[in-house]
Amino acid sequence: MNKRGHVLNAVLLSIGLGYVLDPSGDVSTFATIAEVFLPVVLGALFPDVDTAFGRHRKTLHNLPVLLVFVAHPIYHGGNLQWVWLGVLTHYVLDMFGSRRGIALFYPFWDEEFGFPSGVTTSSEYAEVVTVVITALELAGVAVLVYVLPQYLPPGITRLLAENTALIA
């Protein structure tokens, strides 16, 4: 996906996330959107830095890089929160929304993984695909937040809540 697609995805995801995490629709919803907006957009722009150095769709498009972004706010406190989500949504959009996949296990394995749902980045359907994928991501987040916890053992739910509080 191109930069425009990644920004569209990150902006819509941030707004949707505000409503999923805080459905009241009042000032606190907008505060949540304001909180996640910048880090998610910045995170979504980050992986394509590897168009300028290294190998595109490999060097910064892999799980070890995502792990660094997930781990940073956990180990270093209130810094760079939510940037990991921008990086993750970039990977999801590249894998499901564009023809070429990404090298998830780089540098250990060069193979690029993608899904046949993708279109070329110049396709006239690229934006429609981006919006559909964003809607599916938000549905996934809503399931995680509202549906899944009641089917998990209380210990795991507590552990998840504690870790989400660390990240959120």
Ligand SMILES: [Zn+2]
């Ligand atoms: Zn990319």
